[in-house]
Amino acid sequence: MNIKKYIKKAFKKKKVKSTAKKIIKPAPVANKKISIKNKLDEIISTLEFTQKKPNLTVIILAITGAEFSARTTGSISNNKNHDVEFLFITNKAKLDKKKLNTLQKKTPNSRIIDITSSTTVSEAINIGFASAKSDYVTFFCENDVFDKEFCKTVTNHISNDHFDILLTNQLKNSELNRFLNNEPSSKDFSDAFFYGSVIAKKAWADLATSTSQPKLDHWKFILGFNANSLKEKKIIKTNKELSYTTGNEPNPTLRCLAGYFSDIQKISSLIHQNKIDKDQTLASIYKFIRLILKSDPPMLNKRLLACMTAIFIADLHSCYGEYDFENLKEKTSDVLNFGQGLKSEEAYKIMTELLPHYTHFDSYDLGVIETRYLEDLREDFLPRLREKYKTVYLTKPQYYGYHWFNCLVMRAQIKDTKLILATNSIHKFISGGKPVFQLWHGLGLMKKVLDLKTKEFPQKYAVCSSKECQGEMSRIFQIPPTSVFPCGTAQTDKLFNTEKAKRVKADIRGKYNIPKNKKIVFFAPTFRAGTPHYYDIGFSVESLSQQLENSPYLIIAKKHHVFKHIMNKTGQDTCNFYTSNNKQFIVDDELSFFDLLMASDIFITDYSSSIFYAVLRNIPVVFYTPDLEKYLSGDNGLLIDFKKEVPGPVIEEKSESKLIEGITESYQYVDTDKYLNFKKKHVGSCDGNASSRIIEKVQEIIKTREHFDSIQN
Structure with a gap:
């Protein structure tokens, strides 16, 4: 029976009379029937509620x-x-x-x-x-x-x-x-x-x-x-209103931050569509961040704020030029103003949790990361890689104040990649647990490299420049020898492009008006940490330059790439390298290492692995090492019997004349058994086709990992 009909029937039969008397009070109006009907409807409504x-x-x-x-x-x-x-x-x-x-x-x-x-x-x-x-x-x-x-x-x-x-x-x-x-x-x-x-x-x-x-x-x-x-x-x-501005001022609660995380995805989408001004929008976001931090929230909330902001900044990567984007990261890090607070496992875990829920990013198959100013893969290897895979290319600065925030930004930029290719060590805060294929920037076996802390810098695969290097690279990266592939290194392929070498050489000789009777000597010393000048040539540049004036040689020097990072950080160049008055000793930090090497006739270095690039070109090499004994007893040291094995004169005196004598003497070593054996041992796998072999390995790795993932799922 319908509940409404049942109640009305029961009411007529007086079955609910006592209840009705309790509920129905004397009506304030004349018509009691209306009052009773209203109360009856209220009872029916209440009882109906109990049934639904x-x-x-x-x-x-x-x-x-x-x-x-x-x-x-x-x-x-x-x-x-x-x-x-x-x-x-x-x-x-x-x-x-x-x-x-x-x-x-x-x-x-x-x-x-x-x-x-x-x-x-x-x-x-x-x-x-x-x-x-x-x-x-x-x-x-x-x-x-x-x-x-x-x-x-x-x-x-x-x-x-x-x-x-x-x-x-x-x-x-x-x-x-x-x-x-x-x-x-x-x-x-x-x-x-x-x-x-x-x-x-x-x-x-x-x-x-x-x-x-x-x-x-x-x-x-x-x-x-x-x-x-x-x-x-x-x-x-x-x-x-935007979720994170519901009150007069934002507050540091997780509720507020959750709204912020939701809204920055919408804001980023509007910026990409050019529907809002990115500079004005960023100014508003910076204001919001400052207000949040003004209330001194718990460190967890600070890290959440930083991670969310890093993801947002990473998403704006394509809206800025490379230089402007670096400035944006640095400025945002300054606004957050707690860089070392991001050096934590907690921040790393927060990024791991947040990234899957930010849906606005472009996805990539591969990520390629190089150290800024040491961008050896960008010109030749990267275009070939992009023919097969959608690839994001990133550069990582050194010696800078926004390192930990930048780690978060880079981590976000490679969020969907299947594999990371790198030419330097990559912290786990960047890689985020993704496999790293190490295309190390150094060749051969010259300097000892301290074992990487594998928990902080995990590597999965690596290449090396010869079979003889396989065991040492396995030790350095602490991975099985079978995961180190003696493919040669992609960076060396460009040295076998003879047509390009001719063009580059002509361009550089024209740039500095170098006479035809002058040979270009390329001087590239390694970095010296812990010294006031980072590199000290040991004599007067002007004195050397005067002696070069009447010689068949002109020196073009290039500082180690770390100098640029130091300049960016401190604004001071304390290296005592400079271009001489008569332009016989030139310092050029704009041309790439490879362009200068392809243009040079002779190469001078000390303990740098750049020597192996030079021997691939079969040019004379000179080793200017006045601090040899000190270097051998230092933290790194060398992997070879230096004086016995190197295929060129070793200059241990701080003397301009001795250096020039060594340059002249260096021609005697080329094409000797010592020179050729040195080349085979250290760069025997580098033949101009390393890039092809590496890309084949990348394909194998991705295919294997995809098969493994399908089994797991």
Whole structure:
């Protein structure tokens, strides 16, 4: 029987007469029939509610012992919407039972659940979700006001939308937030969910099981909830403002940061579409960051802010030129102003968690990372690699103040790559656990290289310049010898391009008006850490230059690439290398190492592995090593019997005349067995086709890893 017909029939038969007398008071109007009918409809509506599921459950956490305010009780008891259920979760021992029972009786469609005094807020919230009759839940406290507009907004969305989370700003002054923030165990938890959030029970259950953390107040859970990091979740926001600016000033809560993370993806999209001015937008974001940091938030929140911002900056990479993008990273790091705070496992883990949930990035198959000013792969190898794979190319500076923030940015830029190719050591904060294929910038076996800290700089594969180098490279990178491929190095291929060498040589001779009777001597010493000048030639450049004037030689010198990084950091060049007055000794830091090497007739160095590039060109080599004994006893040392094995004169005196004598003498060594054996031992696999072999290895590695991943899945 229909419940409405049953009630009317029962009323006519006086079966509910006693109940009716209790409910129906004397009518204030003349027509008693109308009054009785209205009360009857109210009873029917109430009983109907008990037979169906409410649209919304309002859980009131009355567990502080505080009295309900008149505003709260009035707003609840005046609610006439029977699609709303009220659930009081309380510790009756702390409250006046009589007052609570009275409030419950005045509140339509309400129940009371009693909990113990030891129950935490998080536990009480879970109890509320388990007890709610409806599919959607929101939370109030003893001093919150149940706003009719809030109710209307929510019920409209419930009727018209299937959502998981509804975020409104109706409760931004919520007493519940103020109360929860006083309970340390649930402070982060409160930051996440309130300010008028409505949560679907199913979404809550999914989110609660999506994190390996047992506590629901873990930051991953919070960001997942608010930032829509679970991609299948549907989140509706009723406020038109950006999430992280709902108050007069931003605050450092996780709720605020989650909104920021959600909004920067939209902002980036608008910048890429040229719909908003990027400079003005960045100025606003910097203002927001400064306001957040002004409140001195916990380090976790600072790291979250930095990681989110790093991801955003990385996404703007294609909107800037290379130089401007470096300035952008440095400026942003300065705004964050806690660089060393990012040197932590926690920051690394935060990036790992956040990156999969930032969906705006372009994806790449490969990432290629080189040290800035040592960009050997950019010109020849990179275009060939891009013929087969979508590749992002990045350069990494040295000796700079924004290192740790830059690590985060680079980590974001290679987020989807299958493999990273690098010519220098790559910290795990950049690689993020992705396999690194090391195309090391050095050749042969000259200087000892300290074993890399594999936990911090993990490598998976490497190439080397000859079979004889395979064992040493295996030791350095601490990977199996079978993972070190004696393919030769891609950087050397360009040295076999004779046509290009002719063009480069003509260009450089023309640039400096070098007479035909003068041979170009290329001088490239290695870096000296811990000395005031980083390199000290040991005599007067002007004196050497005067002696060169009447010789068949002109020297072009190039400082080690580290000098540029030092200049960028300090603004000072303390190296005593400079171009002489008569231009017989020229310092050129603009031309590349390879261009100068291809243009040169003779090569001078000390202990640098650049010597192996020179012998590939079969040109005379000179070793200017006045600090040989000191270098041999230093931290690195050498892997070879230097004086016995090197195929050229060794100059141990700081003397201009001795150096010139060595240059003249160097021709005697070329094409000797000593020269050829030295070349075969150290660069025997470098024949101009190393790039092809390396790309084949890349294909094998990716194919193998894809097969392994398919088995795992």
